Amino acid sequence: MTSTIATETARPQANPRRPRPSLPRTGPRIGTTLAITIGLTASMAPALLPRTAEAQAMVGGVLIAVCLAVAGSARMLLRRWDFDINRPWAAYRLPAASVGAVVVSGAVVHACHWQNRLRAAMDFAPIGIGYWMRCALLTVVIAGVPIGLARGLRWLVRRLGFARSAGLAVVAVLATQFALLPAVVDWRRTAYASANAEMDPTVVQPVSHTRSGGADSAVSWPSLGAEGRKFVSGQPARGVRVYVGLESAPELNSRVALALRELERSGGLNRSNLVMVVPTGSGWIDANAAAGLDQRFGGDVALVGLQYSEAPSWATFVFGRTAAEQSARTLFTAIEQRLSTMPHPPHLYIYGQSLGATAGSAIFTNDQDQRHRLCAALWAGPPADRVHHAGATILANSSDPVVQWSPRLLWHAPDLTDTRPDAPRPQWLPVISFIQTSTDLMSALAPSAGHGHRYGIDQGTAMGTC
Structure with a gap:
């Protein structure tokens, strides 16, 4: 009897969750x-x-x-x-x-x-x-x-362990928010300011009184910024070119007043045509557009631009679009009021590329307002085609990711009505097209004019008429 009990005691118990064989x-x-x-x-x-x-x-x-x-x-x-x-x-x-x-x-x-x-x-x-x-x-x-x-x-x-890891994560998040991110922002601001102030020895200061930054100009040559200096010294030299940089005056209204004085001084208001040029984020104005506008009006034109940021367009589009729109609206309103006092004012046009197109279009409340207040407009490479179309020429390459990029690409094909075919077009695919177009933004400026986010002198020659 004892042996039987011992045998039963020694018998292994069944395991309800035996490990599965690998x-x-x-x-x-x-x-x-x-x-x-x-x-x-x-x-x-x-x-x-x-x-x-x-x-x-x-x-x-x-x-x-x-x-x-x-x-x-x-x-x-x-x-x-x-x-x-x-x-x-x-x-x-x-x-x-x-x-x-x-x-x-x-x-x-x-x-x-x-x-x-x-x-x-x-x-x-x-x-x-x-x-x-x-x-x-x-x-x-x-x-x-x-x-x-x-x-x-x-x-x-x-x-x-979970508790210590969670505490460490909180410390990392706080350190990133209050130390790392501010340091990165300050570093990028310093880099943008340095790039804006850099003097290119190949860019020659103009001597003509029809250009800002010259000897008799109220806008100093250094204050124009890197892109402003390139613009006013560009060729051809027939038209008037007025530009006011961020460092030319302390705040927006004073910069706008300075731009109007420059137009008066340079004889820009005596030309038959006046084009307000809205720069991109860093203050850049496409040299092809300036040359095309000079060709379109036979040199009888004044171009005026106002810098609103030192950061590149993508950064300004994300973080400073309001400043771009406010700058364009304030300058246009001042020009419009000045022209209303003249017995024979020049014809008024507006041009903008990329963020400049978005900011320029934001001046007007709707298509009818744009048609009423302008002779014509030209928008080149407008982001997601978010511009007013009335009285405007739209230049948009079918290969330009800036024109097509939008969160709607995740679930909806882009509207390519206003684009001009310049390369094979990929078929739209949900989600994937959004990923591919987002990636293409990094190389949007790599191709030559006529492809991607690059445009030629037709940015000026295609400008409409009154």
Whole structure:
């Protein structure tokens, strides 16, 4: 009897949750394969502009990291629900990886064909095997950085525990908000100010009284800023060119008053035509536009511009668009009032490119207001075509990502009615077209005039009439 009890006592108890036998791993997880395939294929979808190997690797690496993060999150949720998707599909890992490799190879062939079509249309050199080798190497490096950071953070959380990790995260967020970001902002402001003040020895100070910055001008040569100096010294020299920089006067109203005095002094109000030119964010005025306007009016024209920022257009568009619109509206209103006092005023026009087009169009409440107060307007490369059209000429290349970019690209095809075909057009794809167009913004100014966000002298010659 004792032996029987001992035997029953020694008998192992049944374990209701025995560990499942591990299956042989014959390739990456199905989710990992799917994530890498989707990320790489999406990154190589047809784009608007030719892309460098570095840019292609950047978008590919970021998309792979994002897709892997989504796959990892989905795997964690399924495990919490006690559902391991990898077990029933473990036998298909290697075939899935093979299919993924075939899909990615096909995407590479198609992307190579598309990129070379774009490059042929825009006079770029074709790409070859060296391009894709650099892409592959850089993509691995770029994708590896966020993956390594994520794994490092996961290790840190396990090491410190949730409470300590949460406290450390709060400290990092506060340090970023109150120390790192202000330091970066101050650094960029200093860099923009330095670029604006830099004196280019190849830009010669004008001697003509018809240009701002000359000996008899109330606007000093240094105060014009780098882009203003290029504008007033540009050719041809037939028309009047007035420009007032951010450093030319302490605040907006005084800069506007100075611009009007410059128009009086230079004889700009005695010309038959007056064009208010709205610069881009850094104060840049396209030399092609200035030359085209001079050609359009046979030199009988005065061009006037007012700087409102030292930062590039993208930064001003995001953080300082109100300043751009206020500057354009204040200058136009002052010019309009001055012309109303003249018995024979010049014909009034307005021109703007990119952010300058958006700011210039914001002067007017609607299309009818724009038609009533102007002879004509010309908008070149307007962002998302957000400008008034009445009495205006719209120049928009079909390959210009600035014209097409909008959050609506996530779910809606762009309206290409006002664009002029200059290169092969990619088919719109939900989400993917938004990603590709966002990436193309980085190289929007890389092509020559007539492609991307570059425009030629037709910015002036295409100006309408009264």
